Amino acid sequence: MNERYDIVIIGGAIVGSSIAYFLTRGGRGGEVAVIEPDPTYEWAATPRSQGGVRQIFSLPENIAMGAYGLEFYSEFEESMAVDGEPQPISFNRGGYLFVSDNGGHEDMERNYHTQRDNGANVELLDAAALRDRFPSIQSEDVVLGVHSPDDGWLDPYAAMMGFRKCARHQGVTYVADKVVGWEGDGGLARRVTLESGAVIEADTFVLAAGAWSGELGELIGFELPVEPLSRDCYHFKCEQELEPLPLIKTEKDLGIRPEPDGFSGGLPDWRRGPGWSFNEVGGFFEETFWPLLAELMPAFETLKLLNTWQGHYARNHFDLTAIIGPWSGGMENVYVATGYSGHGIMQAPATGRAIAELILDGGFQTLDLTNMGYARVPANKPYREQGII
Numbered sequence: 115m116n117e118r119y120d121i122v123i124i125g126g127a128i129v130g131s132s133i134a135y136f137l138t139r140g141g142r143g144g145e146v147a148v149i150e151p152d153p154t155y156e157w158a159a160t161p162r163s164q165g166g167v168r169q170i171f172s173l174p175e176n177i178a179m180g181a182y183g184l185e186f187y188s189e190f191e192e193s194m195a196v197d198g199e200p201q202p203i204s205f206n207r208g209g210y211l212f213v214s215d216n217g218g219h220e221d222m223e224r225n226y227h228t229q230r231d232n233g234a235n236v237e238l239l240d241a242a243a244l245r246d247r248f249p250s251i252q253s254e255d256v257v258l259g260v261h262s263p264d265d266g267w268l269d270p271y272a273a274m275m276g277f278r279k280c281a282r283h284q285g286v287t288y289v290a291d292k293v294v295g296w297e298g299d300g301g302l303a304r305r306v307t308l309e310s311g312a313v314i315e316a317d318t319f320v321l322a323a324g325a326w327s328g329e330l331g332e333l334i335g336f337e338l339p340v341e342p343l344s345r346d347c348y349h350f351k352c353e354q355e356l357e358p359l360p361l362i363k364t365e366k367d368l369g370i371r372p373e374p375d376g377f378s379g380g381l382p383d384w385r386r387g388p389g390w391s392f393n394e395v396g397g398f399f400e401e402t403f404w405p406l407l408a409e410l411m412p413a414f415e416t417l418k419l420l421n422t423w424q425g426h427y428a429r430n431h432f433d434l435t436a437i438i439g440p441w442s443g444g445m446e447n448v449y450v451a452t453g454y455s456g457h458g459i460m461q462a463p464a465t466g467r468a469i470a471e472l473i474l475d476g477g478f479q480t481l482d483l484t485n486m487g488y489a490r491v492p493a494n495k496p497y498r499e500q501g502i503i
């Protein structure tokens with residue numbers, strides 16, 4: 115570990131590691147360090163996520179980032195090989211299905227046209243066509259669906275470790291320590307202090323610490339509208355054999371996808387406020403998740419619950435859209451990449467590329483993510499996704 119780097123990234127899960135990878139690809143980026151306290155990533159959102167990658171959004175930037183993620187992840191195993199060793203991530207183009215079951219069909223149809231206009235291969239299914247294609251979906255509340263057959267899912271832990279391995283191979287230093295202090299002077303951030311007492315200086319800093327980003331930003335006086343929101347996840351088996359299913363998300367907030375040995379899924383419990391919680395909320399599975407699932411697909415009236423866990427969204431309570439780009443209003447050598455709610459896996463490749471372009475090329479080259487920047491927060495101009503999030 116040096117006392118000084120060109121670029122320091124705070125947080126080294128999938129977003130921080132993707133940024134580190136893109137910064138050092140092709141020998142650019144100089145001396146880059148990632149400060150990540152937990153090499154096992156026990157509490158990070160990344161390994162606890164469902165790993166879905168989709169283009170079904172309303173904001174053109176979200177659609178484009180999903181498309182970029184799909185292309186990147188579909189080639190990941192070979193393109194991210196290290197010394198000839200492939201990096202499998204179990205990429206599965208199983209498709210996505212959005213289901214309108216709560217009165218939002220007009221929005222869903224409008225978003226479908228936006229998705230098509232932005233190049234996504236999506237199809238609109240009325241209730242009859244939807245039941246024909248996916249006979250296990252039987253709820254009378256379902257009036258419309260959007261199916262995106264090119265979308266899919268992957269193993270998020272494998273993708274994160276793949277980015278990390280490539281970044282290290284390209285010369286990035288991972289420092290297993292925790293940022294406890296962050297200081298600047300003269301309008302620029304200058305140094306971080308680590309739990310061990312070490313101090314690291316840098317020309318440029320990137321804050322990519324997921325749901326911890328709000329509290330880390332506070333160290334240097336930033337007001338980031340990002341807070342942790344705990345979500346339960348379940349792994350379960352269905353007794354009946356079902357048709358091949360895509361990753362399904364409903365307006366009632368249910369999300370499930372096939373696993374090699376059953377299904378995983380969950381939904382946010384909006385009664386819970388923000389904050390950290392790694393404990394299951396008693397009764398939520400039996401009283402809320404399971405009845406909703408069985409209402410949508412009666413085959414799940416009988417199921418076997420195998421496992422339960424919690425993960426945290428980094429929730430941007432200002433407009434629920436990720437914040438990607440330079441800090442504004444002082445400390446202009448700081449970039450932020452956080453507030454992804456349930457989209458950080460699919461948006462990590464595009465984010466890594468975009469932040470690397472901002473820092474190394476002075477502006478976006480591939481996707482223009484200006485609208486996602488922090489500047490919209492002090493300007494009070496929310497940029498809000500209109501589809502299911």
Ligand SMILES: Cc1cc2nc3c(=O)[nH]c(=O)nc-3n(C[C@H](O)[C@H](O)[C@H](O)COP(=O)(O)OP(=O)(O)OC[C@H]3O[C@@H](n4cnc5c(N)ncnc54)[C@H](O)[C@@H]3O)c2cc1C
Pocket residue numbers: 124125126127128129130149150151152155157158159160161162163164165166167291292293294322323324325326330345346347380424425426427428451452454455456457458459460461
């Ligand atoms: C249940 C669930 C399902 C999800 N499903 C999907 C999905 O299907 N598709 C999708 O795209 N996204 C999904 N997500 C969202 C996705 O998991 C996150 O957006 C993504 O993992 C965020 O990655 P990250 O690197 O920003 O944050 P994290 O993975 O949370 O990593 C943050 C890192 O910061 C580090 N850190 C913390 N404090 C400090 C400190 N003081 N100093 C230095 N480092 C620090 C932590 O150790 C951690 O490793 C889901 C999330 C959850 C919870």
